Amino acid sequence: MQSEIRKKLLDAFSNNEDQYLSGQTLADTIGCSRTAIWKHIEELRKDGFELEAIRNKGYRIVKTPERVSADEIRLGLKTKYLGQSIHYEDAVDSTQRVAHRLAYDQSMEGTVVVAEEQTLGRGRMERKWYSPKYTGIWMSIILRPKIPLPKAPQLTLIAAVAVVQAIEELTELTPQIKWPNDILINGKKMTGILTELQAEADQINSVIIGMGINVNQKLEDFPIELREIATSLAIEQGVYFSRSAIIRSVLTHLEKLYFIYIEKGFFPIKILWESYAISIGKTIKARTLSNVIEGKALGITDDGVLRIEDHSGEIHYIYSADIEL
Ligand code: BTN
Incomplete structure (x- = not known):
């Protein structure tokens, strides 16, 4: 208020x-x-x-700070579904929560929720997502893919590729993906993606893809504990970017990739994803809820599951973990 x-x-x-x-x-x-x-x-x-x-x-x-009103995003947006319905909020607790409510109320596929600020932005593994006013993109996208439930994590990887392509299109930067959903620039986190589901009896009702993209923050805008590990496009390139233009580009790339995925399956996306991945071929540590696996990251399976070969040659399939490079 x-x-x-x-x-x-x-x-x-x-x-x-x-x-x-x-x-x-x-x-x-x-x-x-x-x-x-x-x-x-x-x-x-x-x-x-x-x-x-x-x-x-x-x-x-x-x-005055640049706003990302629904009208600004719509201006020049050429997608068929994504962003055809935009819910813009000045401040919300979390765009994920708003999107969950809209998805439950049968809102159309491609509905986007964008907020200038989130007071309770959330990340993976119950972490907080720092989402200050007017500086970043805090957005949730509702999809309704007709795919089996276990394939839903693939959408996180599709979303990561879309963000990388948008950043490459609009900046001179070279982002890389750290499995499954972190997008880094020069080793620091610039974007996080959180994918959540609404499903009934193994049937997906909606997938809600939440993206937090650090765009115009200066280093001193981040809390001290994040300054070593987080970054923004403005910090990396030294200029401010239009957040609406980035949103439009992300939605355009995501829609193209989503159509490819629906038509041809995950394989074409997997090739793209691996070309942007930071960890493939490197020794990494995967911290799962129950243990730590160290070994060489071989790639992802056709379902988007990370494969690691440990020092004894055993292959591990990682569904959920924090990765240390
Ligand atoms: C992560 O890296 O842990 C994922 C972070 C996801 C943050 C975004 S910001 C928009 C959407 N709303 C939220 O509360 N979280 C996601």
């Missing part, structure tokens, strides 16, 4: 476009203390507003 002071502050700036407004003028207009004004100015900066502050003159907004 936006506070009343913040709303009035933004109104004051829009009513006096390009003019400097002093802390005292703002405090008098809004009817609050100068300390409150200062606090809200700092909040706006954290949310991506650029404010110029000049002594004896005051503050002026020089740049």
Whole structure:
């Protein structure tokens, strides 16, 4: 919820476009203390507003954060299904939760939920997903594939390939995939994908693909504990990117790959996925819930299951694990 002071502050700036407004003028207009004004100015900066502050003159907004409204995403989107229905939210707990509700209510295939901020963004293995306002892409996509339940994890791999292709199309960066769902740039995580299901008696009702793509964060925007392991496109390339353009590109690539998958099966996707994979041929450690397997990553099976050959030559099939390179 936006506070009343913040709303009035933004109104004051829009009513006096390009003019400097002093802390005292703002405090008098809004009817609050100068300390409150200062606090809200700092909040706006954290949310991506650029404010110029000049002594004896005051503050002026020089740049507002880019939004990703449904209209902006739709402008130029040429997909048939994906993104034809877009639910845009300013702030939600998790786009996955919203998408689950919509999927349950029989929303159409390809429905997309996008939020500017998630207060309870979630990752794999019950982890939190840090999703601050206006900086990244926090999106969930509803698919309704007619495939057997055990094949559902393949969709995570398809989604990972789509994100890599979109990033390659719009940036000069070379992302790589770490099985099953992490997309890294220069060894740091730029995207995470969480695939969840609604099914009844072995029958898939919907697959919800959640993507968290770090786009415009600066290094200091990440909490200290993430700075060594996470990155954003802006950090890696040194420029800001349009989040709507990235969303459009991801949806376009995902739809193409999804159609190939439905028509020809997983094999063509597997070839693409392996060409982007960071770990194939390398020695890795797979930490599963029950043990740790160390060995050479041989590739994935036609079902998207990771194959590791340990030092004694035994082949292990990994369905769910954390991978250490
Ligand atoms: C992971 O790497 O652990 C997966 C992270 C997935 C994060 C995305 S952000 C959009 C969607 N909503 C969520 O709560 N999670 C996913």
